[in-house]
Amino acid sequence: MLGDLIGEEQGQVTGQRVLAGEHGLPPTVETSFAATGTLLGVPVKDMGTYTARLRADGTLEGGGQGVLMSPTGAHATWKGQGVGTFTESGGNSFRGSIVYDSDSPEFAGLRGVAGVFEFEVDADGKTVGKLWAWK
Template sequence: MLGDLIGEEKGRITGQRVLAGEHGLPPTVESSFAASGTLLGVRVRDLGTYTSRLRADGTLEGAGQGVLMGPGGAHASWRGHGVGTFTESGGNSFRGAIVYESDSPEFAELRGVAGVFEWETSADGDAEGKLWAWR
């Protein structure tokens, strides 16, 4: 069941590069970002990288990974996968699922939970996301 909103963040794309496609697939775009926000009420800094690939139907397939750092050494890592679309303003919009790993007490509620996210990136590189618990 989709649960409560457990995280929000805003940030910026910090770098991008195009990677050659493999096995007949089109090239992928690798994007790195830095964002700040909250997760389970804890202030966090999120550093991540994701790749996106244009699919034949005009949508995007994306996958990524990253690390979260909070005060006092709180930390978590994440992996996500989603599907996206281009926006009329030249950015993109993704929806997907994310899972976390952490041994920090601040993030104990993430164990055994998948998250469902929305991630929006503008044409000039501003980004923001929201995360809901899925139990």
């Protein structure tokens, strides 16, 4: 069951590169971003990198990882995986799952929790993400 909204962020793509496909697969695009927002009510800076590969049906398959930190030094790492589509305006839109790892007390609520996310990137590289607890 989809739970409460536990995180939101806004950011910017900071870099991209194309990586050669292996074993007959198409190339993948690697994208890095930086964002600010809140997670479990704690202000955070989030930095991550994900790769996306175009699938035969025109959708995107992606996965990534990152690290976030609060102003007090609380930190967490994350790994996510999802599927995406291209938007008519030239961006892309992803939906997927994410898990966190942290020993910081501020993020104790992430332990044992899987999250589901929406992540949007517009044609100018602006990002918006939302995260719900999956209970």
